[in-house]
Amino acid sequence: MKLLDLFRRKKKSGQYIAAQRLRLVLTHDRANISPGMLEVLKDEIIAVISKHLDIDTENVVVNLTEDNRRTRLVADIPILTNRARKAEVRSKKGAPGKT
Amino acid sequence: MAGKIITISSGKGGVGKTTATANLGLSLAILGKRVTCIDADIGLRNLDVMLGLENRIVYDIINFIEGRCRFRQALVRDKRFPELYMMAAAQTRDKNSITVEDMTKVAREAAEISDFVLIDSPAGIEHGFRYAVAPADLVLIVTNPEVTAVRDADRVIGLLEAEELAPAQLILNRYKPELVRRNEMLDPDTVIDLLAIDLIGIVPEDDKVFGAGNQGRPVALDEHSRAGKAFRNIGRRLTGEDVPFEALRKQTFIQRLFGSR
Ligand SMILES: Nc1ncnc2c1ncn2[C@@H]1O[C@H](COP(=O)(O)OP(=O)(O)OP(=O)(O)O)[C@@H](O)[C@H]1O
Numbered sequence: 001m002k003l004l005d006l007f008r009r010k011k012k013s014g015q016y017i018a019a020q021r022l023r024l025v026l027t028h029d030r031a032n033i034s035p036g037m038l039e040v041l042k043d044e045i046i047a048v049i050s051k052h053l054d055i056d057t058e059n060v061v062v063n064l065t066e067d068n069r070r071t072r073l074v075a076d077i078p079i080l081t082n083r084a085r086k087a088e089v090r091s092k093k094g095a096p097g098k099t
Numbered sequence: 100m101a102g103k104i105i106t107i108s109s110g111k112g113g114v115g116k117t118t119a120t121a122n123l124g125l126s127l128a129i130l131g132k133r134v135t136c137i138d139a140d141i142g143l144r145n146l147d148v149m150l151g152l153e154n155r156i157v158y159d160i161i162n163f164i165e166g167r168c169r170f171r172q173a174l175v176r177d178k179r180f181p182e183l184y185m186m187a188a189a190q191t192r193d194k195n196s197i198t199v200e201d202m203t204k205v206a207r208e209a210a211e212i213s214d215f216v217l218i219d220s221p222a223g224i225e226h227g228f229r230y231a232v233a234p235a236d237l238v239l240i241v242t243n244p245e246v247t248a249v250r251d252a253d254r255v256i257g258l259l260e261a262e263e264l265a266p267a268q269l270i271l272n273r274y275k276p277e278l279v280r281r282n283e284m285l286d287p288d289t290v291i292d293l294l295a296i297d298l299i300g301i302v303p304e305d306d307k308v309f310g311a312g313n314q315g316r317p318v319a320l321d322e323h324s325r326a327g328k329a330f331r332n333i334g335r336r337l338t339g340e341d342v343p344f345e346a347l348r349k350q351t352f353i354q355r356l357f358g359s360r
């Protein structure tokens with residue numbers, strides 16, 4: 001068996017899946033917020049922030065994190081600066097000079 | 100000095116609360132402690148059968164609460180250990196026949212004549228759970244290495260914390276080392292990490308537990324039972340002895356690679 005298979009199998013093991021699901025369920029239980037509600041929250045956060053700032057709505061990440069039974073809502077909201085905007089325009093045009 | 104009141108709880112049903120209560124009662128009795136086990140699962144009593152004392156019950160906890168008998172009369176003495184007692188739950192009543200105050204009074208009275216009072220809590224997080232944990236100095240939370248059982252244990256831990264009730268410690272029951280080794284079962288480290296709670300013992304899955312329930316002779320009395328040994332170790336930890344955790348030791352990478360056992 002290849003070493004790679006060994007790792008891949010470990011990742012998909014029942015133990016791994018159980019641990020991941022358990023982590024998620026506990027986080028949402030403790031914060032008393034469902035995964036669906038978190039999505040709603042994310043949309044509302046985007047709407048509010050967008051009123052005041054130019055943000056990169058595509059790349060907003062809103063997540064619950066857990067540290068020793070203390071739960072945090074962490075929002076990572078990229079703001080579009082002039083430079084970021086230029087980069088975006090450039091990438092949309094399809095990176096000139098590169099063929 | 101009054102004894103320590105310990106409630107065995109879990110959230111989820113069927114994870115081993117009654118098994119743990121019976122075995123810890125015996126384990127502490129083996130160590131020479133005075134123990135009173137109280138079955139708080141009104142309407143679904145089982146502790147009597149697990150301890151093999153079902154034929155000797157005269158009065159139950161409700162009889163005492165309603166003033167139909169004296170405290171001592173409601174206790175059944177275990178013939179194996181003269182200082183091990185059990186108070187039976189009433190079988191034909193429901194959990195609303197007991198208040199938090201009733202249970203606290205019974206537990207405190209038991210603590211007067213015992214070094215340890217063990218309360219076998221009903222499953223769930225409703226009234227039965229609440230009166231069972233109310234008088235506790237310590238809550239032992241029993242869980243199994245399964246997503247559902249651990250989730251319910253987390254609920255109980257959260258409730259105990261939110262309401263500033265007793266501190267809690269974890270018993271991980273029905274652990275199967277072989278399945279963990281094959282990465283098919285949640286490993287103890289992950290469970291303890293996620294619950295962020297102190298561990299007091301890991302009890303392996305053991306076929307002898309089943310037979311012990313049938314015979315009314317808990318595995319703690321069986322020299323050769325692995326679960327029995329685990330329960331006896333928890334008993335020793337409850338008395339303050341520092342007993343190392345053998346099953347918890349992580350396998351080295353090499354052991355894991357070659358599947359050594
Ligand atoms: N370590 C173990 N190994 C094998 N079987 C076990 C173990 N612990 C418990 N069991 C079995 O699990 C079943 C349920 O145990 P028990 O009655 O103690 O659970 P409980 O939490 O008290 O249930 P309830 O919520 O209904 O009161 C029993 O049949 C028992 O034999």
Ligand SMILES: [Mg+2]
Pocket residue numbers: 116117118140145219
């Ligand atoms: Mg029970």
